[in-house]
Amino acid sequence: MNAYVGTPTSRVDGRAKVTGAAKYAGEFAADRLLRGFVVEATIPRGRISRLDTSEALKVKGVVDVLTHAHRPPLADKDDAWKDEVAPEKGSPFRPLYDDRIKFSGQPIALVVAEDWETAKFAASRIRIDYEEEAFATDLESERGKAAKVDQPHKPRGDAVAALARAAVRHEADYVIPSEHHNPMELYATTAVWDGSGRLAIYDKTQGVQNVQKFLCSVFGKKPDDLRVISPYVGGAFGSGLRPQYQVVLATMAALALKRSVRVVLTRRQMYGLGYRPMTIEHVALGASPDGTLDAVTHEAIAVTSCFEDFSRNDTGWGEQLYKSPNSRLSHKLVHLDVATPCDMRAPGAASGVCALECAMDELAVALKLDPIELRLKCYSDRDQSEDLPYTSKQLRQCYARGAEAFGWARRNPAPRSMRDGKELVGWGMATGVWEALQMPVAVRIVLTANGHAEVSCAASDIGTGTYTIVAQVAADALGLPIENISVRLADSTLPQAPVEGGSWMAASSAHAVLGAAEDIRQELARLAKAMPDSPLADLDAAKVTLVDGMIASNDTNGAAVSIADVMHHSKLERIEKEKLNQFAEDKSHARNTHSAVFAEVKVDEQLGVIRVTRVVSAVAAGRILNTKTGRSQIMGGVVWGIGMALHEETLMDHRFGRIMNANIAEYHIPVNADIHDVDVIFVDEPDDRINRLGIKGLGEIGIVGVPAAIANAVYHATGKRIRRFPITLDKLLE
Amino acid sequence: MNNFQYSRASDIADAIRLLAVDPSAKLIAGGTNLIDLMKENVERPSRLIDISHLPLRDIEETADGGLRIGALVPNSDLAYHPMIEQRYPLLASAILAGASAQLRNMASVGGNLMQRTRCAYFYDTATPCNKRSPGTGCSALDGLNRNHAILGTSRFCIATNPSDMSVALAALGALVHIAGPTGARTVALTDFHRLPDDKPHLDTILGSGEVITAIELPPRGFARNYSYLKIRDRLSYAFALVSVAAALELEGNAISEARLALGGVAHKPWRSLEVEAALRGQAATPDHFGHAADLLLQGATAHSHNGFKIELARRAIVRTLMQATSATPQSQSHKKIA
Structure with missing residues (x-):
């Protein structure tokens, strides 16, 4: 029964969110709650030679100032600081660990006071002297020091030779600046001291169990000592995958002071967390005159810190999209x-596919081919990196449906050929691709005799709609109205879940719900058969369905028993089943989502002002669990893609090694005025191999391809190829 | 944030007195800029003197047919006031080009004149800035200066004035009424803000203990041929890279009176009487407007990242004057540039 799955079900937590009933990490109350304020380093490299807290400690209301010289013990081995998504190589950052400064904005003290204003004021009374050291923060000037990391893909053929002999070549650098996530909710932790040494830690995170294990390891605590809870997250986008430093500081202060402590970062401090690294993406394509691709090389040079090797797959996406006998990829x-x-x-893909898809557009121009035609000529039915077929790949349909909805056939291919009054009109397109991953997730369902079910799991809902899709899948699987399902998420004591990320949570959690519901159904069938005079007595327990509060035979004889009766007869108030869903490892197929993105820009010819007037995103992502939250996901990705193309850039002054636009007035993201028509099309993509429901996940795919589609549209409008993002108007005036 | 005292002024004289006895006190009305600066430790006033309740909220006609606008009129109320919409639509348009609805609701007219530059170095206490800490140097000169001034700069400061409203006020020839310990005085809006010279910490000519009480608009409103065009990095809620306030009186196609002021290019709204005089009597054509732009931008100097502003300003001036000529002013709600 599918009363809910596949429908535009409204968010089950929507009302709580818009009325303020939904509580976020920084909103939980506690008796005698202390507030912490973080003091940051203002130099990028060196040592703290003096950290004088005496004036701060004199401020009335200040309880303590924690520093590297005054704090509870912390683990001293790197392994203890490695959370489940930490980079393999490196030494994770340890807040207040020692006197070393590794980046500007690093936390170096926590002022703890009876109220936040006092803590903030006292923070300004701390005197810090540094021994400054020479530093470097500029990727472009340090490009020569780029060092190769392990290649995710083996080279195929001889791309260098193939490029050299190619009839038509395109080769360029595309520069994508560092970008910060800027979720609306600030990073916050409220660590609640219960009087016995145990802490309930309300934290903004994408993975409560990851944070819980990390904190236990850092502070040498037992699993029962620390419980991490994160019922709602006001946007994270990857920034909350790893435990952030404020959870360490709040926990540290609560343990040291034996009181509840809340630490909320300021917007400026949010720029001391992780970010999308600046990359220089070098792409070279070689083709024969008919548009057959012969060589693809893609080298990404990315920023990382001096203490951890963070790298993503920027360069491998061409292996999925375009047939080429020769390819060479490297990440430095x-x-x-x-x-x-x-x-x-879409880490890696948002940047790497942007470069690749701009390069494909440039190649299409060189070949005098329509950009879609080039992509269809090079269309790959197999993932070339492992030479695998796909579980499903309806990218051709994305091109066709997207082009039709956009009116692509009416495009005049010549740059500067279309206009609307004083504005040049440009139409551009690009392809998007992302992974369809699945992870082990456990779900517990408690069915009660009153016909209500509670579904619980440690997974987070970072605003993506996990509460809603879990309720939808459970309602269908248990044959109950969705109002009778309550969902509990993001408590470390709940059944196991990985961090919410990588677009894997929808498929993973939905199948865990199916598994637990299946066990409930079997239990009910067994009990129903055992009832006196049961109409289901002779039935195969596998051949019943839960529907409308009944256990019904799948046969057409109409035999059915009410769940309430079964539980009453069995003297059961509740049936509880927990199931860990493990996806069978299937290395025989590649699993990906795809999209075709079409963008219209209008550019004021004289002034260079760019408006993105239309975007059509046609997405193939298997079965869409919820067409309403799914559409929102894609729209959000499109909006972000517009920002990536035109607005977003973390600006650093390399003389100071400091980020100079660490606020959302000067760090530009799109505002309402920047967003016009956004049309989302879900292409039908049946997939009975990937998983039972045919789900792939939508978290990332929405942004991939959007920046390139816009950049390509700007080229079509103006004849100017801007390869350094964001495309601001000054670059068009040059 | 610093600790500060709070006083509620009982009247204007009380505000002047409180200011005069404490040079590090600050007036607060809407607080839309001051509070931000206090949170960043850029402003550290010893005392906030609250004037938000004082009776400076009237908009009334003056004897000569102009308008007198109380210093505490909220920006939104001013933009949507029928007399402003009908007689001074250039001012209404400029106000609506600035900030967001929420900020305009809080911000006062006097506070708008007093808002400080958005130079990133001014805001970051970890970097040198002559405006914030005189004598420490100007980080923007050789730093991130894409948003910075091209006109009237000094080697001490290249910051811009961020106000949109002030640009229209400059073009309209507005006056600023000031009350102080030694009595009242009136200055032209164009003389109210300073150029940075060697004292960039001083944004305005306001002396110790002085309070803005009103803005006065002369009778001439240019309600037919005007436009305010703001060019920025996104289509709303961003400070101007370049903005232009243009107003004309036309006889046929001949210019009988012209007003032209620029925002986003200098430490103050940039207006030149000489340029306006040169336009008078000319035909309203792109060529003549181009000459006027060249004249107004004479002496413009580029720093490492803001050279584009010179050509952008030139083009924006011509476009805005053409919008004014054709009586098709730039809409502030529809972002397509007319």
Whole structure:
């Protein structure tokens, strides 16, 4: 029965969110709650030679100032600081660990006071002297120091030779700046001391169990000592995959002072966390005159910190999209005196596919081919990196449906050929691709005799709609109205879940719900058969369905028993089943989502002002669990893609090694005026191999391809190819 | 944030007295800029003197047919006031080009004149800035200066004035009424803000203990041929890279009176009487407007990242004057540039 799955079900937590009933990490109350304020380093590299807290401690209301010289013990081995998504190589950052400064904005003290204003004021009374050291923060000037990291893909053929002999070549650098996530909710932790040494830690995170294990390891605590809870998250986009430093500081202060402590970062301090690393993406394509691709090389040079090797798959996406007998991919890192980057929506793909898809557009121009035609000529039915077929790949349909909805056939291919009054009109397109991953997740369902079910899991809902889709899948599987399902998420004591990220949570959690519901159904069937005079007595327990509060035979004889009766007869108030869903490892197929993105820009010819007037995103992502939250996901990705194309850039002054636009007035993201028509099309993509429900996940795919589609549209409008993002109007005036 | 005292002024004289006895006190009305600066430890006033309740909220006609606008009129109320919409639509348009609805609701007219530069170095206490800490140096000169001034700069400061409203007020020839310990005085809006010279910490000519009480608009409103065009990095809620306030009186196609002021290019709204005089008597054509732009931008100097502003300003001036000529002013709600 599918009363809910596949429908535009409204968010089950929507009302709580818009009325303020939903509580976020920084909103939980506690008796005698202390507030912490973070003091940051203002230099990028060196040592603290003096940290004088005496004046701060004299401020009335200040309880303590924690520093590297005054804090509870912390683990001293790197392994203890490695959370489940930490980079493999490196030494994770340890707040207040020692006197070393590794990046500007690093936390170096926590002022703890009876109220936040007092803590903030006292923070300004702390005197810090540094022994400054030479530093470097500029990727472009340090490009020569780039060092190769392990290649995710083996080279295929001889791309260098193939490029050299190619009839048509395109080769360029695309520069994508560092970008910060800027979720609306600030990073916050409220650590509640219960009087016995145990802490309930309300934290903004994408993974409560990851944070819980990390804190236990850092503070040498037992699992029962620390419980991490994160019922709602006001946006994270990858920034909350790793435990952030405020949870360490709040926990540290609560343990040291034996009181409840809340630490909320300021917007400026949010720029001391992870970010999308700046990359220089070098792409070279070689083709024959008919548009057959012969060589693809893609080298990404990315920023990382001096203490961790953070790298993502920027360069491998061409292997999925375009048939080429020769390819060479490499990823290099430059170690700079900055914070470690982290995942940000479609990490690797948002940047790498942007470069690849701009390059494909440039190649299409060189070949005098329509950009879609070139992509269809090179269309790959197999993932070339492992030479695998796909569980499903309806990218051709994305091109066709997207082009039709957009009116692509009416495009005049010549740059500067279309206009609307004083504005040049440009139409551009690009392809998007992301992974369809699945992770082990456990779910517990408690069915009560009153026909209500509670579904619980440690997974977070970072605003993506996990509460809602879990309720939908459970309602269908248990044959109950969705109002009778309550969902509990994001408590470390609940059944196991990984961090919410990588677009894997929808498929993973939905199948865990199916598994637990299946066990409930079997239990009910067994009990129903055992009832006196049961109409289901002779039935195969596997051949019943839960529907409308009944256990019904799948046969057409109409035999059914009410769940309430079964439980009453069995003298059961509740049936509880917990199931860990493990996806069978299937290395025989590649699993990906795809999209085709079409963008219209209008550019004021004289002034260079760019408006993105239309975007059509046609997405193939298997079965869509919820067409309403799904559409929102894609729209959000499109909006972000517009920002990536035109607005977003973390600006650092390399003389100071400091980020100079660490606020959302000067760090530009799109505002309402920047967003016009956004049309989302879900292409039908049946997939009975990937998982039972045919789900792939939508978290990331929405942004991939959007920046390139816009950049390509700007080229079509103006004849100017801007390869350094964001495309601001000054670059068009040059 | 610093600790500070709070006083509620009982009247204007009380505000002047409180200011005069404490040079590090600050007036607060809407607080839309001051509070931000206090949170960043850029402003550290010893005392906030609250004037938000004082009776400076009237908009009334003056004897000569102009308008007198109380210093505490909220920006939104001013933009939507029928007399402003009908007689001074250039001012209404400029106000609506600035900030967000929420900020305009809080911000006062006097406070708008007093808002400080958005130079990133001014805001970051970890970097040198002559405006914030005189004598420490100007980080923007050789730093991130894409948003910075091209006109009237000094080697001490290249910050811009961020106000949109002030640009229209400059073009309209507005006056600023000031009350102080030694009595009242009136200055032209164009003389109210300073150039940075060697004292960039001083944004305005306001002396110790002085309070803005009103803005006065002369009778001439240019309600037919005007436009305010703001060019920025996104289509709303961003400070101007360049903005232009243009107002004309036309006889046929001949210019009988012209007003032209620029925002986002200098430490103050940039207006030149000489340029306006040169336009008078000319035909309203793109060529003549281009000459006027060249004249107004004479002496413009580029720093490492803001050279584009010179050509952008030139083009924006011509476009805005053409919008004014054709009586098709730039809409502040529809972002397509007319």
